[in-house]
Amino acid sequence: xxxxxxxxxxxxxxxxxxxxxxxxxxxxxxxxxxxxxxxxxxxxxxxxxxxxxxxxxxxxxxxxxxxxxxxxxxxxxxxxxxxxxxxxxxxxxxxxxxxxxxxxxxxxxxxxxxxxxxxxxxxxxxxxxxxxxxxxxxxxxxxxxxxxxxxxxxxxxxxxxxxxxxxxxxxxxxxxxxxxxxxxxxxxxxxxxxxxxxxxxxxxxxxxxxxxxxxxxxxxxxxxxxxxxxxxxxxxxxxxxxxxxxxxxxxxxxxxxxxxxxxxxxxxxxxxxxxxxxxxxxxxxxxxxxxxxxxxxxxxxxxxxxxxxxxxxxxxxxxxxxxxxxxxxxxxxxxxxxxxxxxxxxxxxxxxxxxxxxxxxxxxx
Amino acid sequence: xxxxxxxxxxxxxxxxxxxxxxxxxxxxxxxxxxxxxxxxxxxxxxxxxxxxxxxxxxxxxxxxxxxxxxxxxxxxxxxxxxxxxxxxxxxxxxxxxxxxxxxxxxxxxxxxxxxxxxxxxxxxxxxxxxxxxxxxxxxxxxxxxxxxxxxxxxxxxxxxxxxxxxxxxxxxxxxxxxxxxxxxxxxxxxxxxxxxxxxxxxxxxxxxxxxxxxxxxxxxxxxxxxxxxxxxxxxxxxxxxxxxxxxxxxxxxxxxxxxxxxxxxxxxxxxxxxxxxxx
Numbered sequence: 056x057x058x059x060x061x062x063x064x065x066x067x068x069x070x071x072x073x074x075x076x077x078x079x080x081x082x083x084x085x086x087x088x089x090x091x092x093x094x095x096x097x098x099x100x101x102x103x104x105x106x107x108x109x110x111x112x113x114x115x116x117x118x119x120x121x122x123x124x125x126x127x128x129x130x131x132x133x134x135x136x137x138x139x140x141x142x143x144x145x146x147x148x149x150x151x152x153x154x155x156x157x158x159x160x161x162x163x164x165x166x167x168x169x170x171x172x173x174x175x176x177x178x179x180x181x182x183x184x185x186x187x188x189x190x191x192x193x194x195x196x197x198x199x200x201x202x203x204x205x206x207x208x209x210x211x212x213x214x215x216x217x218x219x220x221x222x223x224x225x226x227x228x229x230x231x232x233x234x235x236x237x238x239x240x241x242x243x244x245x246x247x248x249x250x251x252x253x254x255x256x257x258x259x260x261x262x263x264x265x266x267x268x269x270x271x272x273x274x275x276x277x278x279x280x281x282x283x284x285x286x287x288x289x290x291x292x293x294x295x296x297x298x299x300x301x302x303x304x305x306x307x308x309x310x311x312x313x314x315x316x317x318x319x320x321x322x323x324x325x326x327x328x329x330x331x332x333x334x335x336x337x338x339x340x341x342x343x344x345x346x347x348x349x350x351x352x353x354x355x356x357x358x359x360x361x362x363x364x365x366x367x368x369x370x371x372x373x374x375x376x377x378x379x380x381x382x383x384x385x386x387x388x389x390x391x392x393x394x395x396x397x398x399x400x401x402x403x404x405x406x407x408x409x410x411x412x413x414x415x416x417x418x419x420x
Numbered sequence: 421x422x423x424x425x426x427x428x429x430x431x432x433x434x435x436x437x438x439x440x441x442x443x444x445x446x447x448x449x450x451x452x453x454x455x456x457x458x459x460x461x462x463x464x465x466x467x468x469x470x471x472x473x474x475x476x477x478x479x480x481x482x483x484x485x486x487x488x489x490x491x492x493x494x495x496x497x498x499x500x501x502x503x504x505x506x507x508x509x510x511x512x513x514x515x516x517x518x519x520x521x522x523x524x525x526x527x528x529x530x531x532x533x534x535x536x537x538x539x540x541x542x543x544x545x546x547x548x549x550x551x552x553x554x555x556x557x558x559x560x561x562x563x564x565x566x567x568x569x570x571x572x573x574x575x576x577x578x579x580x581x582x583x584x585x586x587x588x589x590x591x592x593x594x595x596x597x598x599x600x601x602x603x604x605x606x607x608x609x610x611x612x613x614x615x616x617x618x619x620x621x622x623x624x625x626x627x628x629x630x631x632x633x634x635x636x637x638x639x640x641x642x643x644x645x646x647x648x649x650x651x652x653x654x655x656x657x658x659x660x661x662x663x664x665x666x667x668x669x670x671x672x673x674x675x676x677x678x679x680x681x682x683x684x685x686x687x688x689x690x691x692x693x694x695x696x697x698x699x
Binding site for chain 1: 518520540544545546547548549551553556559560561562563564568572573575576577578621644
């Protein structure tokens with residue numbers, strides 16, 4: 056142990072009250088920083104998992120007409136106007152798109168969805184709902200619908216084409232439970248009767264309050280849609296590579312493809328802003344703790360003027376004297392950070408065990 | 421409050437043993453007190469000297485010419501007293517000789533080697549190895565025990581292991597009569613005891629020169645006599661040199677040399693043989 060470190064430790068241990076004060080400032084600052092960051096990051100992670108679990112990491116939707124403007128020869132003096140994309144609703148040849156897209160290594164599975172908006176009625180309650188016509192087997196592979204079921208049985212849904220799965224908040228709204236009947240209003244004004252086979256909770260309020268899953272064939276008939284799918288949702292091995300794959304799919308299939316990052320950009324920005332805001336707030340707390348340490352060390356230096364003179368007279372260099380006080384700061388910072396990390400982990404663990412039911416409200420796509 | 425009776429003979433012999441341990445080569449000669457001043461050449465080993473020291477203190481209107489061409493030589497094994505009225509420059513001279521303060525002009529040499537060109541770090545190293553300081557108000561590290569206080573210069577020198585440092589500190593404290601208070605916090609020692617710890621600490625690295633700024637100024641007569649006697653014995657037996665600033669005429673009389681200072685100058689130097697009573 057070097058003499059400055061030895062002397063620094065002695066100074067520190069002798070001033071126990073000042074040491075505890077400085078240490079506690081760092082410990083709590085670091086712990087709160089970790090805990091708040093973990094919470095905001097946890098919320099973001101939960102949201103991302105939920106949205107990917109419900110809506111997929113990548114979605115292919117409407118076909119668009121390729122632009123041929125670059126091939127056109129514009130008249131002299133006229134500026135070539137860039138035309139907007141022309142979209143056609145629905146997926147053209149979804150089976151072929153799925154077959155080709157499965158060749159990509161990042162694709163785990165994909166599921167075609169026929170989507171439409173209808174009215175639902177149960178008893179005296181009415182609601183406007185998002186009807187998702189799905190292939191149960193493919194959808195179970197691609198999304199977390201199996202884990203989202205809080206009531207009922209997915210096999211009952213799979214084996215019965217006149218059954219549906221409804222969102223948990225919608226079920227509350229319609230006051231419908233498993234086995235109850237829900238009527239859906241077709242565009243031609245006819246009511247179709249379905250049995251509730253399951254209730255799903257995605258954890259995202261807008262999904263849970265509006266979504267109904269039905270068999271694709273039945274949904275196609277009910278919605279009177281000519282195409283078998285209005286979108287294809289994908290489960291990816293690496294969801295972080297979704298934007299690159301979306302760009303590739305757009306070029307390849309001439310269909311609009313959007314990654315989850317693109318879909319949820321505003322929400323992700325919100326989380327980022329929240330994290331930055333919390334980080335700034337907690338950093339200010341740590342800065343205050345730092346000022347506390349600085350204050351304690353300054354007081355320590357002022358209180359040790361005599362000791363500094365003694366040490367200089369005994370042959371200690373200026374750098375040795377500086378090191379004595381820097382070591383004190385370093386010891387407080389390192390010990391405080393380590394203790395703060397442990398306390399932060401403990402606090403985070405404790406917070407994660409508080410039974411909170413999250414209701415995330417987002418604008419669904 | 422007061423010094424316990426010092427076992428001076430024991431202390432001196434213990435210190436001599438310690439001296440041999442740290443500096444085993446018997447290079448020093450047994451010398452009589454000597455000094456070089458105003459052309460008086462000594463024939464013994466000079467361990468500390470200064471020549472033409474000028475020092476100004478303060479700024480602008482408050483600027484004071486504290487030292488005016490001070491020259492002095494201190495020989496190994498001798499005890500020198502610097503006497504004079506307050507503000508005559510005694511402490512300033514000691515701090516310059518102790519390499520704590522640089523002179524504005526003039527040179528300081530330790531063992532005939534000039535230290536004027538040395539960097540601050542090298543001066544600190546030289547101070548650690550060659551010079552021991554004793555201050556009027558003990559100036560011990562309050563947070564440390566007596567033993568730890570004595571070990572601080574040794575830690576910096578870094579020549580001994582931790583066990584050896586501890587043993588040497590114990591022996592030194594034993595030598596100054598504090599063998600039973602090794603682990604007592606320095607602030608719990610009496611004034612006399614603290615001064616003895618300061619003496620032991622000044623001897624920790626077996627310095628060539630011990631500089632003492634009114635080492636007995638804060639002690640009662642009995643304690644100051646005993647502390648001085650202890651220092652004197654240790655210096656004479658160990659072959660170190662002692663230069664002390666003092667107002668105490670009895671102590672000054674007991675020194676080999678007395679240097680009278682006035683207005684920043686040494687106005688006279690008196691070896692023991694040529695004086696009846698100076699102060």
